[in-house]
Amino acid sequence: MKATLQNSSRPRLSVWRRAALPLAAVGVLTLSACGSSDPLNGDSSGGGDGTVTVGSADFPESQIIAELYAGVLRDAGIEASTEPGIGAREAYIGAVEDGSIDLVPDYSGNLLLYVDPESDAASGEEILDALPDALPDGLTVLEASEAENKDAMVVTRQTADEYSLTSIADMAEVCDQLVIAGPPEFQERAYGLPGLESKYGCTPQSFEPINDGGGSLTVDALTRGDVDVANIFTTTPAIKQQDLVVLEDPENNFIAQQVLPLAAEDRLPDGAADALNEFSSKLTTRDLIELNQSVSGDGSVNPQQAARDWLEANGYTDA
Amino acid sequence: MNLLSGMWQWLTDPTNWSGSGAIPARALEHMAYSGIVMVVAIVVAVPLGMLVGHTGRGSGAVIGVAGALRALPTLGLLTLFSLLMGLGLVPPLLALVILAVPPILTATYAGVAEVSPAVRDAAKAQGMTPTQVLTRVEVPLALPVAMGGIRNAALQVIATATVAAYINLGGLGRYLIDGLAVRDYSRMLGSVLLVAVLALATDAVLAALQRAVTSPGLRTTAH
Incomplete structure (x- = not known):
């Protein structure tokens, strides 16, 4: 007070x-x-x-x-x-x-x-x-x-250019070459890997669980190139600081x-x-x-x- | 009761016992991480503990540093190392080695340092070189105490190796971390039980080993 x-x-x-x-x-x-x-x-x-x-x-x-x-x-x-x-x-x-x-x-x-x-x-x-x-x-x-402020699939500018990605639909076409990082629940929740599979037909090469809620460990894994795509929140400061690209979600896999x-x-x-x-x-x-x-x-x-x-x-x- | 029966269901579900992410595979990963950590920690801590115990030099510094290392939280170290080095096996193993070194180091040091001066003098009087005094007298006498430190470290490492799943590795901690992420408490409890069983089984094996490496002379006096 x-x-x-x-x-x-x-x-x-x-x-x-x-x-x-x-x-x-x-x-x-x-x-x-x-x-x-x-x-x-x-x-x-x-x-x-x-x-x-x-x-x-x-x-x-x-x-x-x-x-x-x-x-x-x-x-x-x-x-x-x-x-x-x-x-x-x-x-x-x-x-x-x-x-x-x-x-x-x-x-x-x-x-x-x-x-x-x-x-x-x-x-x-x-x-x-x-x-x-x-x-x-x-x-x-x-x-x-x-x-x-919602979950999103985020890539580095370099990855976006390399595969010409602007949306998750683009990502789905090269999904089998991509490693996705996210919190452990992403493997099981409806909006996670099951949602990417059913809405976009995207099954990634592998999924790397990182248990920090989309924090700096996840962001670092992405910017360092350990993974290609990360599930982080749209209002994460690193998106601006590291010039990351938030992929559009035309199928509304992540609800507004x-x-x-x-x-x-x-x-x-x-x-x-x-x-x-x-x-x-x-x-x-x-x-x-x-x-x-x-x-x-x-x-x-x-x-x-x-x-x-x-x-x-x-x-x-x-x- | 619901939680316990849920745990039992999880533990007895056959789909949890076969495949790449199944319990046997996770338990093997868990033992592999713990094994690597223990080997590295023993290679670092045992010779250092012997050296310091034998010479008596730098004991204050070594014991002080070992005590300080014990105060470092493993999860914090894991996060720090992962931020510095990226994903991979090295950050969690390094964090666990730092957990395992202090008990082994202090126990080895104590074992060697506590050898009676009279026994040491007798060994010297028989014409043993300093190396012989160390390897034939001090080490055999120190082994039971040092093994106690190793058992202690192994228990801590097996219990704490669950943090490897905090980042993208496996081990039994995977069930703990993933279970928490989706509020599946049965799975968490099941994994905790598995870790406890693994730790106790390992300790039983090491206890037998400890008896086996104890010099027969010490074994009779201990009775």
């Missing part, structure tokens, strides 16, 4: 210092009053008084996007604070439902599979069409950005995972949805790569600072 308060108020510290104490006192009284009357009352987060609490999952990218959402709302004149690192999807969806947060960034494909495990929607459009009906009452999604805000239906103040939709129309996968890069490795900054820098560079004020 302390970090959030400092973060949201830093640019106008002196004004806020004076106002903060009485406000906080009122806030506590209000909250405790709500709490004692009905602990399950969804209004206790203060959606009614125009303050939006943005939650996030417990990994850096989600925290960055949550900070971006909060910054965008503040830019639109809406009070917003963040509640980072809530946990896995079970936890943060529960937090939206019980009113402890009003808004959380999520990924379209995994969100749909969470609320409807039977869904076979795979393309970005199919998923976005299916989501509103699949979501439980009280939850809604705003417009999705084109920014995606567009970043979008999951929100409590009735608790967003006027103008919040418009501001967030406008922001989502600007956010790209490239932005996510750069933001992830800025919070990892040498000279890294925290998610709040990364978000603030991005907002400043993209014409938002009062982040």
Whole structure:
């Protein structure tokens, strides 16, 4: 809470210092009053008084996007604070439902599979069409950005040129000459080797399991030439740093995972949805790569600072 | 109970017992990694331990370094070596050698260093050269202790060789890592049981070997 308060108020510290104490006192009284009357009352987060609490999952990218959402709302004149690192999807969806947060960034494909495990929607459009009906009452999604963080088949620029690869369909033609690396589950999951086989007819020369979740061991194996293709996430900074090529996936073997805000239906103040939709129309996968890069490795900054820098560079004020 | 019966199903499924990724092949890989590691570790640690134990020089440094090596996490070393050298057999084997050297080194050193000075003096008084003192007196007397270090190292190496599957190698760790990746806990438990059986069987063989190499004179006093 302390970090959030400092973060949201830093640019106008002196004004806020004076106002903060009485406000906080009122806030506590209000909250405790709500709490004692009905602990399950969804209004206790203060959606009614125009303050939006943005939650996030417990990994850096989600925290960055949550900070971006909060910054965008503040830019639109809406009070917003963040509640980072809530946990896995079970936890943060529960937090939206019980009113402890009003808004959380999520990924379209995994969100749909969470609320409807039977869904076979795979393309970005199919998923976005299916989501509103699949979501439980009280939850809604705003417009999705084109920014995606999903599994992908990635090759070096050299390999792409050598075999003229732009998509997994191209890769399938030379599949028997290629060695694929990925996490161990890639051997067995539907989107893994079974999916490449059934959707593209691609059976690689061999598969090398590397158990680091598409991290630096996997990236190194690819750039060093130990393997030809690697299963890594589309927002991995190495894609930009090492000039890697993300192969297109025309058959939607890897279902779309567009970043979008999951929100409590009735608790967003006027103008919040418009501001967030406008922001989502600007956010790209490239932005996510750069933001992830800025919070990892040498000279890294925290998610709040990364978000603030991005907002400043993209014409938002009062982040 | 579900987990145990699942493990039993996995262990008794005939498809898990034949083929290239099956249990016998994985167990062989596991023993091959462990065997190579133990040979390298013994070649490095036993002569060094003997030298330091015999001369008494540098014992502080050797014991200190061995202690420090023990503190290094094998998985961390594996990741580091893989980042430095790429995929392959060398990074996990090197990480495991670093795990195996300290117990062998310290046990060999202790075995040789603890030979009674009176026995050493007696050997010298009989006209033995320093080399003869080492090979005919100190080494036979140190062997049971050194073998204890080797048994200790073998147990640790067999249990830890599962990390080879963290990167693209085989061994019984493959089931552990792959099982975790798809939340197949029965498979994980089965592989853990197999590793434990392998480690205990190896230890039994080494215990017999330890008895066999113990000088008859020491064997009677030990009783």
